[in-house]
Amino acid sequence: MSKGKAFIVSNLDTFFLANRKEQAQVMREKGYEVHVLAADTGRSGDITKMGFVYHELPMARYSLNPFLSLKSIRDIRRIYQKESPVVIHHLGLKVIMLGTLAAMKTGAAVFNTYTGLGYLFTIDTPKTKFFRSVLFMFSKWLYSRKRVVAIFQNMTDFNLFKKHNTIDDTNGFVIRGCGVNTEEYRYAPMPDQQPLKIILPGKMLSSKGIYDFVEVAKAIKNDKTISQEVEFMLCGGIEEGHPFSAKKEEIEHWHNQGWVNWAGFQKDMLAMYTNADIVMLPSWREGMPKGLLEAGSVGRPIITYDVAGCSEAVEDGVSGYVVPFGDVKLLTERTRQLIVDRDLRVKMGENSRQYVLRHFETYKIIEENLALYNKFL
Structure with a gap:
């Protein structure tokens, strides 16, 4: 029995293939029609060959131009409204910010995985401090909405957002990464080599x-x-x-x-x-x-x-x-x-x-x- 459409949204097709293809395969086995929304670096064909529905992600990866961001939100919203997913899973900070705004009023449950907090949290400058404060204010509003869920990959990031009162134990969770296929990455004896x-x-x-x-x-x-x-x-x-x-x-x-x-x-x-x-x-x-x-x-x-x-x-x-x-x-x-x-x-x-x-x-x-x-x- 079909569970409906589920979107996995990633900045790049290569990131999806490296990190979430096994999850998408299991989701399909569980009854979801899996859609992948990601920028095409030349690997989108691999996604469609796996039987998933591919959509091009309309997002400038490094741009902070607000007009480009508004256009991206509008374009992503059109895709969501056309497909009517029941689950939307965003991966990465910028995808989360734009994608969650686009997902409002779709009726979908939205899951946001912070795959890393990026350079905003890596260096301290007046610019990064300002954008961090904006991010926390935005996130507090974002996660006050029903069925919008934050997923962190480590306890440090989870505790940081909790400290700033952006999430609590009802809408913030820790899932430690996307895992490793231990059958593919099998144990190999230590080399005895020079160098x-x-x-x-x-x-x-x-x-x-x-x-x-x-x-x-x-x-x-x-x-x-x-x-x-x-x-x-x-x-x-x-x-x-x-x-x-x-x-x-x-x-x-x-x-x-x-x-x-x-x-x-x-x-x-x-x-x-x-x-x-x-x-x-x-x-x-x-x-x-x-x-x-x-x-x-x-x-x-x-x-x-x-x-x-x-x-x-x-x-x-x-x-x-x-x-x-x-x-x-x-x-x-x-x-x-x-x-x-x-x-x-x-x-x-x-x-x-x-x-x-x-x-x-x-x-x-x-x-x-x-x-x-x-x-x-």
Whole structure:
């Protein structure tokens, strides 16, 4: 029996495919007609081949132009009014803000997953502080409405919104990311290789910690007490137009100096994790970093900062190390400990796998989302 139409709304088609396709498949099995609303980067055909209905998302990703935003709200509303969904699930801050306004008076239950709070909450400037205050005021009004639900991927973000009285325990919930397909990302034995490989999975943004990663690489390569040859690899593409994007010339300079190699965007990250010995993400802030969970599922020790999202992806001292934000010296020391002790890498990698199985298996996460739908339908 059909449960009606359900929309999953994402900024990009690639984000949906990487993070929500399994959920969409389960929703279809449960009786929903699944529609995907996302910007087309060339992968929308993959969505339709899976049997989902695809709609182009009319939204300028980085623009703060209010007139463009109003046009986006109007265009999204037309799609919602035409299709009459019973469930609308928005992913990401800007999609949430525009999509929820567009969804008003549709009669749908609206679920908003904050996949990360972005640069507004990463740096403190008069501009970001102003927009944060606007966001909290807007959110308080937004979540005063019936059947509009906030979903956070970590406790830090949940507590932040709760502190500002934008949500409470009746309309705000924590679902820790979108999970990992642990059958696809199977445990792989630790490599026994030279050079030892340390990778950073993420876009080439300063907010992903790439500059600290390079500083660690320089320090390790200059440490004469380390006998192993070590390769540091950046795995991610450049995001043009992003305020924190690194320049290609910078990355090429790091490579030419012999500090790091750059693999660029990798479609097959499973192969990258399998061939790595250590995975590091000294990010400034995340929702729930799927790259770290995938690495953990494969059985790799993780090093990250004690920031929103990242700290919940690791058991400090058990499956890896959580380092105080910005402490590059300790970040380097933790990296050194894992480089020189293969047994420690193996043990922490095994613990990573078990931690992911307990808390982040994708179908457990999907069931949490579906249970929340049922609660408000």
